[in-house]
Amino acid sequence: MIETYQKVYQNAFGTPALVMDRGEGAYVWDTDGKKHLDLLAGIAVNALGYADPAMVRAIADQAAKLAHVSNFFTTEPQIALAAKLVDLLVGEGGRSGKVFLANSGAEANEGAMKLAMLHKPGGRIIALEGGFHGRTLGALSITHKPAIREPFGQIPGCGFISTDVEALETLGDDVAAIFIEPIQGERGVVPLSPEFLAAARRTADRVGALLVVDEIQTGMGRTGRWFAHTEHIEADVVTLAKGLGGGMPVGAIIATGPAAELFTPGSHGSTFGGNPVVAAASLAVIDRVAGLLENVAETGAWLRQAIENAGFAVRGAGLLLGITVQDAPGLVGQMRERGFIVNATGEDTLRIAPPLIITPTDLEPFVETLRDLRG
Ligand SMILES: Cc1ncc(COP(=O)(O)O)c(C=O)c1O
Incomplete structure (x- = not known):
């Protein structure tokens, strides 16, 4: 599918990393069947995650x-x-x-x-x-x-x-x-x-x-x-x-x-x-x-603290956070291999903008992975 994309789609975005198939809540599956925790939400778009019943x-x-x-x-x-x-x-x-x-x-x-x-x-x-x-x-x-x-x-x-x-x-x-x-x-x-x-x-x-x-x-x-x-x-x-x-x-x-x-x-x-x-x-x-504003404030504060505890500087508000890292683009790839979608804004910032429904339970594995990758 990526080969076809390259043939038929104008090259404004480079080569897409994955072909996405379906989503539910804060998780999205690619066409190989791999499940990802989406910490980017279509770049701060999918406020309710995927397939929210009321929205559908x-x-x-x-x-x-x-x-x-x-x-x-x-x-x-x-x-x-x-x-x-x-x-x-x-x-x-x-x-x-x-x-x-x-x-x-x-x-x-x-x-x-x-x-x-x-x-x-x-x-x-x-x-x-x-x-x-x-x-x-x-x-x-x-x-x-x-x-x-x-x-x-x-x-x-x-x-x-x-x-x-x-x-x-x-x-x-x-x-x-x-x-x-x-x-x-x-x-x-x-x-x-x-x-x-x-x-x-x-x-x-x-x-x-x-x-x-x-x-x-x-x-x-x-x-x-x-x-x-x-x-x-x-x-x-x-x-x-x-x-x-x-x-x-x-x-x-x-x-x-x-x-x-x-x-x-x-x-x-x-x-x-x-x-x-x-x-x-x-x-x-x-x-x-x-009904989610409180969750955004509370989960955002929890995530910020957890990222700081993992040894990273973090800025932003609520569920829009920038984490200072080395080689952000490299880290995005490593995270993706481990099933987490994040993105890099420049060389030294990892941007986190998950669905507003996300909870600390969803986020814990991400924080652990961030700590592990730091070494
Ligand atoms: C602050 C801000 N303004 C405008 C835009 C452009 O929005 P769109 O991509 O929907 O045209 C963006 C997109 O990233 C944005 O972050």
Whole structure:
């Protein structure tokens, strides 16, 4: 099968390590029948693991009823999901909020960039060194890593600053939006400091820019909270994807206050955005994750302590952790041979982002293996 893949699939990802067949809970089986504990969850996507009965039922029921309508019409799941997301972000807090549903994280960020362009026409869009916002041309323009961005150029006006508070102080009135991730996942699970988050909020207010918080990797319960930033700051715009759909392709832009009114008919669109099957799945995910937030916080704290006890430095929050190791890519291969799926962000970080249903009992063998491989 891999030989066929190489013949028929464009080589954007290198050679896949395995052909996956089926999953259940936090475990996935490849086509050779080997069982793996999934500590990556499709890169922070499969919040409920695999084949969650409630999610499967929601998808099947909605598909049997109505799988797609155009945006000339709407559906109950589309409206219910938007209402739920507004409620989770602004709740009773007095701010207003409105949602646009898309199909992926990059697409959610593209939409947020368009909001910035409408908010301050001709203004600059500033993102952070080490940040990742997606691979489409707009989102790529604010994705820092030169190796993946530079071959494709950059939308005029996009630029980067460091994650130091002083860098924010250099920004002026020509800035339309500041894009940040509360924890820079692709950089290697690097949290921004509460001081930086507060300074980003102050700077956005000072220069009249939108503060856009990309919670695509950190949101929807991954850190033990619905959103990783709300403990410290309020955002003008929040983007979501990954865990929101629990494996179904979805992205969301939640805009608050005046930013929620920037799109008018014709400003933006998407054939599949707001798809009722995907929205029904997302609602099922949110419903289940509400009961898992405590598990994320507790199991995350347990795992962090266990990794530290095994002699490794670890950072992150909840069930999004970065472990400092030597030769992370090599370790990923060794782990896979032993039945654990993890991934490397760079040479020295192992990223852990398991399904939110995972328990210490599932994780114990992984910690033991990590200790053994360290020697
Ligand atoms: C913080 C962040 N933003 C955006 C994206 C892009 O999301 P997608 O791959 O769904 O386009 C990612 C994906 O890794 C991400 O981690």
